[in-house]
Amino acid sequence: MRNLIGFLIKIAPLLLFIFFETIAVVMMVQRSTYHNYVITSSANVMAGGVYEATNSVTSYFSLDTDNEQLAIENSNLKNEIETLKAMIVDSLDSIKSDPLISYIPAKVIGGSVNKLDNYLTLNKGTDDGVRPDMGVVCGEGVVGIVVTASEHFCTVLPIINSESKISCRLDSSKSLCSLIWHGFSPSYAHLEEVPRHIVVTKGEKVYTSGFSYIFPEGVPVGTVDDVELKESDSFYKIKVKLNTSFYTISYVNVVNFSRIDELKQLNTGVKVNGQGH
Amino acid sequence: MDKVIRYIVLFVALFLIQVVVLCNIDYFGFICPYVYILFFLALPIGFNIYGAMGLAFLMGLLIDIFGNTPGVHIASTVLLAFVRDYWIDIALPNNDIGKVEPSLAKLGISNFLRYAVPLVLAHHLILFFAESWSFVDAWFATLKAIANAIVTMLFIVSYYLLKEK
Numbered sequence: 191m192r193n194l195i196g197f198l199i200k201i202a203p204l205l206l207f208i209f210f211e212t213i214a215v216v217m218m219v220q221r222s223t224y225h226n227y228v229i230t231s232s233a234n235v236m237a238g239g240v241y242e243a244t245n246s247v248t249s250y251f252s253l254d255t256d257n258e259q260l261a262i263e264n265s266n267l268k269n270e271i272e273t274l275k276a277m278i279v280d281s282l283d284s285i286k287s288d289p290l291i292s293y294i295p296a297k298v299i300g301g302s303v304n305k306l307d308n309y310l311t312l313n314k315g316t317d318d319g320v321r322p323d324m325g326v327v328c329g330e331g332v333v334g335i336v337v338t339a340s341e342h343f344c345t346v347l348p349i350i351n352s353e354s355k356i357s358c359r360l361d362s363s364k365s366l367c368s369l370i371w372h373g374f375s376p377s378y379a380h381l382e383e384v385p386r387h388i389v390v391t392k393g394e395k396v397y398t399s400g401f402s403y404i405f406p407e408g409v410p411v412g413t414v415d416d417v418e419l420k421e422s423d424s425f426y427k428i429k430v431k432l433n434t435s436f437y438t439i440s441y442v443n444v445v446n447f448s449r450i451d452e453l454k455q456l457n458t459g460v461k462v463n464g465q466g467h
Numbered sequence: 468m469d470k471v472i473r474y475i476v477l478f479v480a481l482f483l484i485q486v487v488v489l490c491n492i493d494y495f496g497f498i499c500p501y502v503y504i505l506f507f508l509a510l511p512i513g514f515n516i517y518g519a520m521g522l523a524f525l526m527g528l529l530i531d532i533f534g535n536t537p538g539v540h541i542a543s544t545v546l547l548a549f550v551r552d553y554w555i556d557i558a559l560p561n562n563d564i565g566k567v568e569p570s571l572a573k574l575g576i577s578n579f580l581r582y583a584v585p586l587v588l589a590h591h592l593i594l595f596f597a598e599s600w601s602f603v604d605a606w607f608a609t610l611k612a613i614a615n616a617i618v619t620m621l622f623i624v625s626y627y628l629l630k631e632k
Contacts, residue, residue: 213538214527304498306598309535
């Protein structure tokens with residue numbers, strides 16, 4: 191008995207070590223579950239507060255490029271308004287005043303680009319109408335999907351996360367495919383599920399498909415950078431240069447579909463054999 | 468008492484510097500020094516191992532919360548605190564210095580490197596393998612761990628050099 195107690199005292203540090211490591215491994219295994227997002231996500235009040243304080247200083251350093259981007263986006267939007275105005279005048283009677291999509295402007299206040307599972311933190315939360323599963327876009331293109339939202343902050347799973355999967359469409363063939371990310375570089379991602387009978391060319395544009403109700407149709411994603419097709423493969427290996435530069439990302443828009451609840455309700459009955467997001 | 472306060476300040480300062488400044492450093496897409504482990508290297512020789520592991524768990528949890536990396540830093544930092552206790556006996560066998568801080572000045576450069584480099588490397592290896600959560604990209608994770616360990620060591624050595632002045 192005495193020997194046993196002596197033995198236990200001797201290996202007590204090892205037991206505590208195993209206990210702590212088990213907790214860590216459980217956290218890693220459950221990293222995708224909702225609870226883990228809530229516990230360790232940077233949307234929680236403490237991390238959000240510190241990130242916002244830091245951002246209030248560091249945001250000054252990127253004012254120049256931010257302004258330039260905003261100016262470009264502004265002019266593009268103005269041009270679009272003009273063309274749309276012309277179209278509306280033509281068909282005024284058939285237009286109903288109930289826009290399906292509205293945008294919630296937000297600012298990136300924290301995040302990473304150099305990990306395998308990157309996240310972004312935005313300064314808008316449920317009080318501003320942000321909810322999980324909403325898409326996030328910026329002037330350059332697609333950013334990611336909201337995973338959790340607290341009252342004033344939310345966490346976004348960007349394209350450059352190994353768990354991200356976004357439904358896309360190739361410009362020329364209109365073929366559907368999934369955008370995924372393997373790590374390595376935050377400027378490149380890969381397209382999956384493009385069958386070999388489709389013609390894919392370098393430099394071709396990739397857009398969101400608008401399937402599911404997360405992103406509107408036709409948001410630019412990137413351009414095809416490299417196409418690879420071995421004799422034995424039935425699917426292409428396509429490398430895509432992403433439009434969004436995650437190194438400098440700052441101002442984004444959260445996509446709010448006004449009829450999302452109706453669509454979700456409709457889909458709970460029918461399990462859609464969909465393509466991820 | 469004075470010493471305790473100094474360690475608390477070091478803990479908080481290293482944590483804040485890590486999450487506010489160092490985690491935003493990003494050379495070549497994957498270099499980011501993890502200097503917060505300096506705290507565990509600097510703990511006095513003979514420091515209670517339970518205390519060291521408890522602090523490692525707390526630090527790991529805080530870094531994980533801020534970096535959205537559940538469990539990754541807990542696993543690697545707790546391992547560092549656990550192994551350190553036994554590593555001191557192996558790496559510094561003839562230390563009759565008692566409860567002294569294992570700093571660069573007290574150990575000398577060769578002893579300090581023999582003490583610190585394997586610990587930093589072990590921490591980084593666990594960190595990057597836990598992050599990729601597979602052995603598929605084993606060579607890439609190892610390369611990342613070694614490259615980052617070199618950068619972390621540079622930061623740690625320069626901290627001690629500046630402190631002496």
